[in-house]
Amino acid sequence: MATEPATLDPAGVLGDQESLDALDAEIARVRDREERLALRRLHRVGYFRFRWTNGEFAELFAKVFLAEPRRPSTLARLEARREAQYAGRRARDARRKAILGGFVVAQCRHKPDVHGELVPDIREWLLSHRSPEVGARNVEALSGFLADPEFKGLVAPPANTKKARRERTHRLILLGAWVLARREGLKRLRELVADELARFLEQGQRVERHKALLKDVLDQA
Structure with missing residues (x-):
């Protein structure tokens, strides 16, 4: 393969x-x-x-x-x-969103004021889904993080079960989708992406690969 x-x-x-x-x-x-x-x-x-x-x-x-x-x-x-x-494109899209979701979690964890500023917009965006049922489920999926930036379901390494890993990835993808949708319209988020995203990527592994995946986001920062 x-x-x-x-x-x-x-x-x-x-x-x-x-x-x-x-x-x-x-x-x-x-x-x-x-x-x-x-x-x-x-x-x-x-x-x-x-x-x-x-x-x-x-x-x-x-x-x-x-x-x-x-x-x-x-x-x-x-x-x-x-x-x-x-299938390859969808996988890359999911990786992009998961990385951006991790970026949001890191920013909110280390800057509680950022968490307080962003959460209302995240919640509103999730609820704006064309299907109210899906919107409500997405809010429920992120309810722990929306209440607490130290929510273990995102901050701590996932438990060694497929279900836990899948749920964590789903939450990160939801947050990443919010970043892509709102990065231009929300001033505080736009500032965070401009000031911190490149530095966040440089702290992880596969730096060049992740920068390539998010080139459009970095270029607009």
């Missing part, structure tokens, strides 16, 4: 969306071409001269086309590429 390099090319990270858009356009073009080609072939062999049920067609297709191994079509290969690329 391929692994990501120790450092990421910032242009590659920030170009993910453009790359996906281009791949989507190519998939749409190939799908349209293949559908038109399939219709011409069906016309040619007389398919439309008869009435077929879905079951009959599925049985015929299985007997003729699936009886022996066949090479994946161009369309299938493109769709597989897109799925793999999108």
Whole structure:
């Protein structure tokens, strides 16, 4: 299984969306071409001269086309590429948000006044979710941190269980999503990102990789 390099090319990270858009356009073009080609072939062999049920067609297709191994079509290969690329993009997006969430936790832990200033906006943003139920669940997930910057569910290393690690990561991602959504509109957050984010990243491991992941945020700071 391929692994990501120790450092990421910032242009590659920030170009993910453009790359996906281009791949989507190519998939749409190939799908349209293949559908038109399939219709011409069906016309040619007389398919439309008869009435077929879905079951009959599925049985015929299985007997003729699936009886022996066949090479994946161009369309299938493109769709597989897109799925793999999108999964990679989602993973990077989650890492970005988790890192930013950790940044918020660190700032609030060491500066209680910052916690007091940011919490009302965090709570309001969480509750602004288009689904009130989801918004309420997100507030509940962060309730410990909203009440106390020393909340053990974020400050302490996660317990050695998948559930605890998953919950901690979910909380960090929520906070990171808030940073991305509000970093330009909230003056105090904008100041923190400008003054402290680069220093925070330099204290951890994989500094260059994390700076590349957050290049757009650092550049706007």
